[in-house]
Amino acid sequence: MIAEAGHYALILALALALIQSTVPVAGAKLRDVALMNVARSTAMAQFMFAGLSFLALTTLYVTSDFSVANVFQNSHSAKPLLYKITGVWGNHEGSMLLWVAILAFFGALVASFGNNLPLSLRALVLAVQGWIAAAFYLFILATSNPFTRMAQAPLEGRDLNPVLQDIGLAVHPPMLYLGYVGFSVAFSFAVAALIEGRIDAAWARWVRPWTLVAWIFLTLGIAMGSYWAYYELGWGGWWFWDPVENASLMPWLSGTALLHSAIVMEKRNALKVWTILLAILTFSLSLLGTFLVRSGVLTSVHAFATDPSRGVFILVILCLFIGGSLTLYLWRASSLKQGGLFAPISREGALVLNNLFLTTACATVFVGTLYPLALEMLTGDKISVGAPFFNLTFGPLFVPLLIAVPFGPMLAWKRGDIRGVAQRLLAAGVAALLTIAMVWAWTTGGAALAPLAIGLAVFVVLGAIIDIAERIMLFRLPLAVSLRRAVGLPRAAWGTAFAHAGLGIALIGIVCETTWNTEYIGTLKPNDVAKLAGYELTLKEVTQRQGPNFRESIARFRITRGGDEIGEMVPSKRNFSARQMATTEAALLSRGASQLYISLGDDTTDGAVAVRMYHKPLVLMIWWGPVLMALGGVFSLSDRRLRVGAPKPAKASRALQAAE
Structure with a gap:
């Protein structure tokens, strides 16, 4: 009975998603407030039914109901309770149900906390969320139903893949999915703004918290997955450039660029076209990762699906959403006004440079990941693109990026003083050179570039510290005054410093572990x-x-x-x-x-x-760095300016909208 209830709840969630994806669009077109408000109620109800469906599957696992094929294939009565629960998403069907449950959760959050959004924009955002949800509900019900009954219930299950019976599995997939699916909100905002044809600084203010939440969870999910592979698989490595690992890295790189681009758009009303494109590409890369894992084109501990029909279905979803959104972008982008101008040497210029290197690095990972698959499909030849390719292409792109990282936050908006910033970073540069000399003198063997990389990492960390010291005027004001200024600093400033310092700390761990292991x-x-x-x-x-x-x-x-x-x-x-x-x-x-x-x-x-x-040596710094980066994201998310959000329209403006 529980399986049937879970299946029925999933069908009801699909019906609600179809309503959510159509009625609010008509409401926005007709300027009908009642129809637009349907989006909010259906999003909340859809989440309730998706949650009930997921709860039903979890109950079937906990009670070891082997009459359900999914439970029989992936559970065992003697399995510890924790792994019975985590086994729910340790397989294709269950993991897809978790995917749509999280998607419905984000839709409900937008419905609950989007009261300061213009009504038409909120309706369209939730409608796009409904389109995505409906597609994946159809995919689950048509090809991956987790509630299918068996004709005769076996006495015992086949057990979960032993590699997945680990505490890391309780944390890694949900966090990764919160990151993947969280970017759907930025995607929905982008598509909704393109439909409306109105994109401004307020839009960037609205979309940035959702992007930040997704980025935080994806950062932690990737770090947790890396640590899980490190201690569970027994090979002693923490990153293998596996295509499935790359599938999570690509949206992280693109999402990081999106965060920085949204800052420029919010502060200077610039980079509108670029920010919209990044929002579309970031979620598109998340969908691509879903395709790689679920289609059966890859053989991996992460990859569950082997049925070709599933791969075709997801490929259709991929083409519809990526192709459709990019077509809409091409149609509308030329009509968007670019906004404020700025000099190349400015904070905006530094953020653009950041975007350039991040997206180029993402492109190299994309090519290295998909080229072998495309070649095999076209010619039948199998090749392997491994660490040497990625190290030679990905690594050099990050060197100029890391050099620029400490400069960005210290440059002024619109027009910056590069010489003045260089003088303030002189102490960090000297410390980096001394670090290079000491590492070179104290170590023997290993890569010749390792001391240079560690020096660069020290420069990044000290640059983040100097940025805070400059803001609070440390040593130039009495200590008590500096401390009061530190308390009064915007939390986003602390978040930026923590995130940049975490990047440097992770680099130190990577270099030391790979060089002197x-x-x-x-x-x-x-x-x-x-x-x-x-x-x-x-x-x-x-x-x-x-x-x-x-x-x-x-x-x-x-x-x-x-x-x-x-x-x-x-x-x-x-x-x-x-x-x-x-x-x-x-x-x-x-x-x-x-x-x-x-x-x-x-x-x-x-x-x-x-x-x-x-x-x-220093291997734990590889994961301390991402944790510090995520902590920086949390600080930025708690900034009052993001919590308050964009101001509500004035009464006169609302009256004008109602009249229209």
Whole structure:
């Protein structure tokens, strides 16, 4: 009964989405207030039914109802409760239901908090959200119904992919989807503004918080996915340039450019055409990521779908929304007024430069990701585009971008003084040069450019600190006055500083881990000692343990350095009988920002166990950086100017609109 109720709720959500996608458009055309207000009520009701449908599927997983094919294929009665819940989105059908539930959630948020929007704009934004939702409801009901019953209920399920039975799965996909789907709001605002033919600074003020929310969640989702792959897959890497990883990176790059472009549009009423295009492209890249993962064109731990009909359906959705929105853009863009002018050396100019490098980097990832797929489709030849291509194309684009990052916030609007900013950043430049010299002197081996990259990262971090110091006039006013100025600074200024500093911190971690990572691969017996980066790792014992739905082989290592015991590391290897699969549970020991990493391989015939050990210097900074960037986004989102939003129209203006 629960499955049928969930299915029926999904059908009702589709019906509401169809109403939401048509009636408000007619209302906006006829200037009928009642019809335009239909968008708000249907968006709220649609979210309620989508939420009920998702809750129904979750209940089926928790109660292990194996009469439902989706539950049978992806769950097991002995699985821990946490993984029963997270298993809901650990498969194609469930993950698509989560996708549309989050889409409905964002639509309900716009309906709830969009009271300061012009009524016609809100109606059109929610109508576009309804178009997207209706397309994906149809996709789920036609090709990916998660509530399909089996003719005869099995006694036990097949279990979830063991690799996905991890706490990281409870966090990574929902955050990633909140980012992907969150950009649909910016897309809807862009399409609605193009339909109305009215785009101004107020539009940028309205769209920026929604873009910021999506960017925060996508940043955290990518970071969480990277860390999950690092400790769960047992290979010791944190980024592989996998096409599915790239599918999340592309909208992040485009979304970052959109955020900066929206700032220029809000402050200077400029870059209108470019901002609208970025809003369309960012969500289009999110849809492209959905296609890559769900179509079956890729084989990956992320990719669930293998049915070609699903790929064709999503491809049609992709063509309709991307092609339709770009066609509308081409039709309307020429009629948009560009707004304020500015000098090349200005804050606007710095943000344009930022956009140029970000979008070019996004384009290189796009080409590197899709070219092998296109070539295979056209010629049948299979090629692999891996890390060397991306490192040689993506990396150099970020060098000038990072050099420019500290300058941007310190330049004035409209016309800036590059010499004055350079003088204020002189201390950061000197510190960066000293860092390069010290790293060069203290390290041996590794890439010759690594010290330069670390120096550049230090320049970015110190540039963010100097920006705040200049704003509060540190050391030029009494300390108490500077502290009061710091408290009174707009939170967006703190957010910018945190985000830029997080970028530098992540770069330090990336360079140190990739350049000075040390490795030990071999076999050990109990009481054998492996030496790694000054540490002694002694295998004490290997034991067996029965888990709830797996058999586990556990190794215990004593870690010492210079004769002093530091701690114990316990890696393991799990065998899941239901799926006939094994997973590696790596052991991590943090020493400051650095880590020791141990993963187990297979046992040998002579009683030894294969091990893979790493010492990863400053590796944690790779993820501290994105967390700091997301924190900066939260600070910016809490800025009163964004919370207040654009001012409501004056009474006279509202009366004029009503008369029209």
